[in-house]
Amino acid sequence: MANHPTLFLLFKIIIIVSFILIQSLLATSHPPNPLPLTLSVTDFGATGDGTRYDTVPIQSAINSCPDNLPCHVTFPAPGKYLTGTVFLKSGVVLNVEAGARILGGTRVEDYPAESTRWYVVVAENATEVGIGGGGVVDGQAEKFVVRENERKKVMVSWNETGACLGDECRPRLVGFLDSTNVRVSNVTLYQPAYWCLHIVRSNNISIEDTTIFGDFNIPNNDGIDIEDSNNTVITRCHIDTGDDAVCPKSSTGPVYNLTVTNTWIRSKSSAIKLGSASWFDFKHFVFDNITILDSHRGLAFQIRDGGNVSDIVFSNINISTRYYDPLWWGRGEPIYITSCPRDATSREASISNILFINITANSENGIFLSGSKRGLLRNLRFINMNITYTRFTNYAGGLLDYRPGCQELVKHRTAGMMMEHIEGIEVKNVEMRWSKYEHEQWNNPLEFKSSTVNNISFLNFNSRSKSS
Numbered sequence: 001m002a003n004h005p006t007l008f009l010l011f012k013i014i015i016i017v018s019f020i021l022i023q024s025l026l027a028t029s030h031p032p033n034p035l036p037l038t039l040s041v042t043d044f045g046a047t048g049d050g051t052r053y054d055t056v057p058i059q060s061a062i063n064s065c066p067d068n069l070p071c072h073v074t075f076p077a078p079g080k081y082l083t084g085t086v087f088l089k090s091g092v093v094l095n096v097e098a099g100a101r102i103l104g105g106t107r108v109e110d111y112p113a114e115s116t117r118w119y120v121v122v123a124e125n126a127t128e129v130g131i132g133g134g135g136v137v138d139g140q141a142e143k144f145v146v147r148e149n150e151r152k153k154v155m156v157s158w159n160e161t162g163a164c165l166g167d168e169c170r171p172r173l174v175g176f177l178d179s180t181n182v183r184v185s186n187v188t189l190y191q192p193a194y195w196c197l198h199i200v201r202s203n204n205i206s207i208e209d210t211t212i213f214g215d216f217n218i219p220n221n222d223g224i225d226i227e228d229s230n231n232t233v234i235t236r237c238h239i240d241t242g243d244d245a246v247c248p249k250s251s252t253g254p255v256y257n258l259t260v261t262n263t264w265i266r267s268k269s270s271a272i273k274l275g276s277a278s279w280f281d282f283k284h285f286v287f288d289n290i291t292i293l294d295s296h297r298g299l300a301f302q303i304r305d306g307g308n309v310s311d312i313v314f315s316n317i318n319i320s321t322r323y324y325d326p327l328w329w330g331r332g333e334p335i336y337i338t339s340c341p342r343d344a345t346s347r348e349a350s351i352s353n354i355l356f357i358n359i360t361a362n363s364e365n366g367i368f369l370s371g372s373k374r375g376l377l378r379n380l381r382f383i384n385m386n387i388t389y390t391r392f393t394n395y396a397g398g399l400l401d402y403r404p405g406c407q408e409l410v411k412h413r414t415a416g417m418m419m420e421h422i423e424g425i426e427v428k429n430v431e432m433r434w435s436k437y438e439h440e441q442w443n444n445p446l447e448f449k450s451s452t453v454n455n456i457s458f459l460n461f462n463s464r465s466k467s468s
């Protein structure tokens, strides 16, 4: 009895594969675009009851897909499919139906030996892979909480395995490593125990209509990390998470061509952050039509390791930033551009050709632009911006934030725009509006020294109190 579904399935596969073969034999001039084969994990014995592990049936379904042909592996609704790491292979797209949920295992034995492969769903060295279908991939982060703490939750660390050190030793949610032609579309990525969606050394990635819900109090709950990868498009996403929401990083190679559009972001750290891992270049990024709400920092560059940054455009962006507990990186800056050597062994890097156009901000702190002696910021342009400065929390201000590394936190009055070590800055059609506030550390629209800022131009710049 138990074998009947499998036999039927085998039969189904044979029919479909023969159909595809006949199709290709019939096609003389154009290669066919074969219809994807669809397999359901329940046909392989998955229970979807949320308590029994479905790891083996899920992996059998994926492994039964014909090599390098398009294949959809369906998780039918309703159902909760508890599983250890799911390994995708080329051609496979997971179709998690609306009302279905993949539940990531919470035991160390649910994951492979190497911590670099700790994901609930991972594709390694694959092409034409993805996830979609309208359902949920759930990392069950709450089961990794050791202790509730109102400043920052304390999480499990699997460091006793020796697989990794310190307190950042727990699984990520979804990873595409060394892969090409990746599509994540119409899926909710929920409560990752650590980072959420991680793209590594990959090319041609599309992330669409994807919702990310992390936990506002769980450390390292990043949204999307784009590492050493080229040609990524992120659009129509909704990201609400504790740590950095969209975070390009470079560790072993550069990041080229990243586009993020029509997206909504809330983060207790940076909404968009380049770095801080920045060993190679970041080049040719576009961020357009983005709403950033209630974040600790808006648009951020944390360049620390020698990789140069150039040709980045931010357009049509509304930002609201505020202070949170200083355990979380950010000081309420709507825009934050810093390049400084992380430590004595680090190289300095430049940040050049950066355009901000059509930006509205409502923030508890000013814009911070800081190069270092040989790590200049070059050719920065700020055009069409309305910035309202208001204090609405009681956290103390008056700190310049160079973290990580460099000078760390420095006590200093902050200003509407704080600038150091810049060559070429243009400010055009920019209006600062100041609300009344009692905090003395913050009352100066512009701060820069002629010795470190050269070629600065203001056209139609206006600073006034909000009531006038």
Ligand SMILES: *[C@@H]1O[C@H](CO)[C@@H](O)[C@H](O)[C@H]1NC(C)=O
Pocket: 125
């Ligand atoms: C990656 O895939 C290609 C093609 O399938 C194969 O030749 C290569 O050995 C794989 N590399 C690794 C590291 O698995």
Ligand SMILES: *[C@@H]1O[C@H](CO)[C@@H](O)[C@H](O)[C@H]1NC(C)=O
Pocket: 097, 098, 133, 134, 186, 209
């Ligand atoms: C997402 O998937 C659901 C369920 O299949 C579907 O109803 C909805 O239209 C899809 N949304 C998008 C944006 O594709």
Ligand SMILES: *[C@@H]1O[C@H](CO)[C@@H](O)[C@H](O)[C@H]1NC(C)=O
Pocket: 155, 156, 157, 159, 160, 164, 165, 166, 167
């Ligand atoms: C292991 O993780 C725990 C909990 O975060 C931490 O206190 C401890 O220092 C870590 N030990 C090592 C060797 O990294």
Ligand SMILES: *[C@@H]1O[C@H](CO)[C@@H](O)[C@H](O)[C@H]1NC(C)=O
Pocket: 128, 180, 181, 182, 183, 204, 205, 206
């Ligand atoms: C990029 O990947 C998509 C699948 O997500 C594919 O349809 C498209 O052809 C790829 N583009 C290139 C240039 O290979």
Ligand SMILES: *[C@@H]1O[C@H](CO)[C@@H](O)[C@H](O)[C@H]1NC(C)=O
Pocket: 201, 202, 203, 228, 229, 230, 253, 254, 256
């Ligand atoms: C990204 O493009 C750069 C520049 O062409 C190249 O050196 C790098 O290998 C590419 N990375 C990937 C993952 O394809």
Ligand SMILES: *[C@@H]1O[C@H](CO)[C@@H](O)[C@H](O)[C@H]1NC(C)=O
Pocket: 230, 231, 256, 257, 284
């Ligand atoms: C980046 O995109 C441009 C087209 O806009 C393309 O010519 C270039 O090859 C891409 N770079 C990489 C490394 O893929």
Ligand SMILES: *[C@@H]1O[C@H](CO)[C@@H](O)[C@H](O)[C@H]1NC(C)=O
Pocket: 236, 261, 262, 263, 264, 289
């Ligand atoms: C901007 O993005 C929002 C979704 O966040 C979308 O509803 C709107 O249509 C987009 N506007 C434009 C001009 O594309």
Ligand SMILES: *[C@@H]1O[C@H](CO)[C@@H](O)[C@H](O)[C@H]1NC(C)=O
Pocket: 289, 290, 291, 316, 317, 318, 360
């Ligand atoms: C920003 O706010 C303005 C009005 O305050 C609105 O017209 C515009 O569509 C908003 N843009 C985004 C990206 O939310």
Ligand SMILES: *[C@@H]1O[C@H](CO)[C@@H](O)[C@H](O)[C@H]1NC(C)=O
Pocket: 279, 280, 281, 306, 307, 308, 349, 350
């Ligand atoms: C950054 O630019 C400097 C100056 O052009 C160059 O020496 C350095 O090698 C570049 N860094 C990288 C990672 O290519």
Ligand SMILES: *[C@@H]1O[C@H](CO)[C@@H](O)[C@H](O)[C@H]1NC(C)=O
Pocket: 358, 359, 360, 384, 385, 386, 431
């Ligand atoms: C800034 O406000 C002015 C009105 O004071 C408005 O005309 C302009 O469109 C606004 N610019 C942006 C980028 O929102």
Ligand SMILES: *[C@@H]1O[C@H](CO)[C@@H](O)[C@H](O)[C@H]1NC(C)=O
Pocket: 315, 316, 357, 358, 384
């Ligand atoms: C900036 O906004 C104006 C109108 O508010 C619009 O005409 C222009 O195309 C926008 N610029 C960019 C680069 O989106």
Ligand SMILES: *[C@@H]1O[C@H](CO)[C@@H](O)[C@H](O)[C@H]1NC(C)=O
Pocket: 379, 380, 381, 423, 424, 425, 426, 455
């Ligand atoms: C001054 O800076 C602007 C950009 O802000 C740049 O276009 C121009 O070439 C610079 N001029 C000189 C003399 O460096």
